[in-house]
Amino acid sequence: MQWAKCPGGCVAFFMRGGRLKFGVSYRAPVGLAPSNTLVKLDMSDSTNSDQTTTVDELRKLVLDFVEERDWKQFHSPKNLSMAMSIEAAELMEHFQWITTDASRGLDEEAKSAVGEELADVLCYALAIANELGLDVAATMRKKMVKNRAKYPVTEFRGRFGYDDPNPVGE
Numbered sequence: 606m607q608w609a610k611c612p613g614g615c616v617a618f619f620m621r622g623g624r625l626k627f628g629v630s631y632r633a634p635v636g637l638a639p640s641n642t643l644v645k646l647d648m649s650d651s652t653n654s655d656q657t658t659t660v661d662e663l664r665k666l667v668l669d670f671v672e673e674r675d676w677k678q679f680h681s682p683k684n685l686s687m688a689m690s691i692e693a694a695e696l697m698e699h700f701q702w703i704t705t706d707a708s709r710g711l712d713e714e715a716k717s718a719v720g721e722e723l724a725d726v727l728c729y730a731l732a733i734a735n736e737l738g739l740d741v742a743a744t745m746r747k748k749m750v751k752n753r754a755k756y757p758v759t760e761f762r763g764r765f766g767y768d769d770p771n772p773v774g775e
């Protein structure tokens with residue numbers, strides 16, 4: 606994978622399926638690195654980990670990126686939901702045609718490329734939350750309460766869903 610500098614982040618170029626692909630990295634932490642500096646993800650950097658970053662900080666990261674470029678004019682919920690779905694398809698593209706076992710055994714380069722697409726999905730998800738004024742934590746906790754009621758452990762433990770033909774306990 607080749608990296609190039611660009612205003613606001615980095616662009617990754619890489620070959621996949623015989624085609625040249627590229628994607629913008631949003632991983633450069635705003636305020637911690639100059640916008641024109643090449644940034645590589647440092648997994649050992651605990652200052653930017655899930656354990657030390659709030660959802661609000663991530664929302665602000667996305668909001669700043671959008672406002673700096675005057676992109677709110679393009680960010681209707683309709684457009685953002687479409688963009689998120691497209692990024693989800695790019696995420697799936699990494700797993701297309703490979704086996705289930707292979708999808709669980711990605712090497713570090715492939716995992717990093719998948720992470721790029723996951724970041725794109727999350728960026729758009731947070732942009733939707735910003736646009737609609739939805740509180741992500743409250744919304745997600747509320748939905749998980751519904752999920753728990755919809756899929757009680759007693760009925761669904763070890764079963765993937767209503768279509769799983771295996772009865773409970775087998």
Ligand SMILES: [Mg+2]
Pocket residue numbers: 628692695721722725
């Ligand atoms: Mg992408």
